[in-house]
Each structure stands twice: as structure tokens, then as C-alpha cells.
């Protein structure tokens with residue numbers, strides 16, 4: 001079955017009891033057992049819930065994994081991976097990284113004696129050099145955040161496996177529509193389902209998908225022991241989101257490409273960071289790894305300082321000033337003061353997060369309307 005058919009049918013079988021085409025939302029926290037000491041498929045909703053299971057089944061199919069685990073948020077999913085490490089372990093992670101992951105690694109994981117090295121993972125020699133004998137995990141994002149750097153997933157998988165480490169990919173920006181890291185050799189795919197998978201700015205969620213049953217078992221153990229599972233209502237909303245994921249993502253990419261090209265020729269823009277532009281350092285790699293579309297996230301640097309960037313981001317009408325991304329509504333933000341505010345100023349400079357950098361999440365509105373909205377914001381700075 002093709003991707004978009006699986007998105008609708010796998011894990012979404014009609015209810016055998018009532019014939020309902022959409023499986024019911026199971027709110028029950030506990031399940032009657034066949035006998036004392038005998039366990040049915042479900043017993044307690046932290047350990048397993050039919051609605052959550054349904055979403056996990058669909059997502060595992062779309063990513064090509066043996067199974068998926070759904071969490072309350074994306075950070076809970078990433079935390080589950082970190083919690084599976086132990087004191088003394090070392091993590092190599094991309095420097096173009098989600099702000100919350102940066103915080104988790106530097107301000108929580110360190111408390112458990114886990115050390116971290118950030119590198120530009122677009123440069124494989126630097127990645128190789130960052131490994132130590134204690135490295136257990138290589139953690140990457142492609143496209144990266146907020147500079148949209150592209151990392152070679154297959155090469156990173158080979159590199160990590162050659163040194164006895166696992167490769168985890170935060171694939172939130174790419175979605176399984178554009179990139180399927182497990183097929184490229186990655187061990188763990190992570191999603192903030194809050195973004196494209198939910199897709200409508202109305203549900204928080206996270207997920208891990210893996211291809212090794214033993215790793216699934218280990219991560220499930222940590223998830224059940226720590227408890228940050230996805231709730232039944234969110235599971236339903238994420239299952240619904242998956243059904244239209246391919247259509248939404250492809251259309252949002254199409255509009256993003258048009259906007260990126262328009263921005264690249266705008267006199268008030270110093271630089272556009274979008275892998276769909278031929279001038280982007282990761283363009284050729286992205287073409288192979290993302291199948292000809294390049295995502296719907298664009299960063300660009302306007303000519304101006306922090307205050308000008310702030311005025312610009314505050315002046316759009318259709319693009320809402322908000323963090324988050326991936327929904328049908330277009331959003332705009334200033335990484336230096338919003339999504340990456342958890343970075344120290346020195347780290348922002350080191351990671352190329354300029355004061356005039358603006359990040360947009362392109363939604364499903366018409367290209368012309370979004371273009372006109374940005375044009376009027378340029379007039380306000």
C-alpha cells in the first residue's frame with residue numbers, strides 16, 4: 001500500500017463491535033482482566049491504551065519501523081531516549097538544534113552525569129572527531145533549527161554504528177512524507193507530533209519510532225516507568241492528523257518554495273536559509289534525502305538589528321507571532337528572542353542565530369496572501 005493509503009487505513013480498522021468507521025476514543029484508565037495474574041492486551045492506560053496504540057501503529061507503518069511510542073510532548077519523547085542512557089555516557093548532537101533539546105541536554109541530562117558535545121553535523125569530519133569511547137548516541141535534526149542545515153542521515157548512521165553508538169533523528173521538520181530516517185539506517189526517529197503530525201495547533205504530542213524490537217522494548221520500559229504518555233484525545237487528533245499529513249506537507253512545501261524564491265530576491269533580505277534554494281549549502285543532499293521537496297520552514301535574515309527584526313515579526317497579520325510550527329496556520333517568530341532564547345547570547349552568536357533572523361512556518365494559506373503580508377511587514381521596519 002502507498003504511504004497516503006496506509007496513513008488512512010493502517011491502525012484505523014473499523015470498530016468490530018459497532019462497525020464505526022472511525023475507531024472510538026478510549027478514555028478508560030483501566031481494563032478488566034481475564035483472571036488474577038492473567039493479563040489482557042491492555043491493563044492500565046499508562047502501560048497501553050487502544051487509541052494511543054492505533055496512532056502508534058499508523059506512525060510505525062509510515063516511518064517503516066517495528067513499533068512506535070507516543071508521548072505527551074516531543075520533549076517527553078526525547079527525554080525518554082536520554083533517560084535510557086546512564087551516567088558517564090556521552091552524546092554528540094547537532095549544533096543547529098531545537099532550543100528545548102539544547103536545554104534538556106545541557107541543563108537536565110548533565111545532572112545525571114551525561115556529557116554532550118555539539119557539532120555542525122553537516123560537516124561529517126567534525127562529527128567523527130566529536131566521538132569519544134563513551135559516545136552512546138548521535139542526535140541530529142535535518143533540516144536543522146533554525147538555520148535549516150541539512151545533515152546526511154545515512155552517513156551519520158554509518159559513522160555512529162562504526163563506533164558502537166545509536167543514531168537518533170529528530171525528524172519533526174521533515175515528517176515521514178519527505179524523509180524516513182529508519183530506511184537510511186537511523187535507529188530512532190523522534191517527532192514532536194505537536195507540529196506537522198497534529199497539524200492544526202490544537203494538540204501536544206511526541207513520538208519515537210524504531211526498527212529494532214529490543215530497542216523498542218527498552219524505550220517502552222523507560223516510557224512506562226516514567227509515564228509521560230500521550231492521552232487518548234491527543235492520540236485521536238494525531239491519528240486524524242496523519243490522514244492528511246501528506247497532502248498538507250506537500251502543499252505547504254510548494255508554497256514555501258515560492259515564498260523562499262520571492263524572499264531571496266527581496267532588497268530588504270540579507271540571506272534566505274531554505275534548502276530548496278540552489279544556493280543553500282545542503283541543497284543537493286536535501287534533494288536526495290527529502291525526495292524533491294524541501295519542507296515548509298524558512299529562516300531569513302532581514303537587513304536590520306534586533307529591534308528591526310522584532311518590529312518585522314510583530315507586523316504581520318496572517319502570520320501569527322508565535323513559536324511552534326507545522327500547522328495549517330502560518331506562524332512567524334524571531335529565534336533570538338523567542339524559540340532560541342534558552343541559548344546564551346554567546347551560544348547564539350556561535351550557532352549563527354543573528355539578531356535579524358526571522359523564522360516562518362508556512363501554512364496552508366494562499367501564496368499570494370502570505371507574500372503580501374510579508375511585504376507589508378517590510379514596510380513597517
Ligand SMILES: *Cc1c(COP(=O)(O)O)cnc(C)c1O
Pocket residue numbers: 073074075076098100101141145170172173191192193194195204205206324325
Ligand atoms: C517543537 C519541537 C520539539 C519539542 O516538541 P514539544 O512537542 O514542543 O515538546 C522538538 N524538536 C523540534 C524540531 C521541534 O520543533
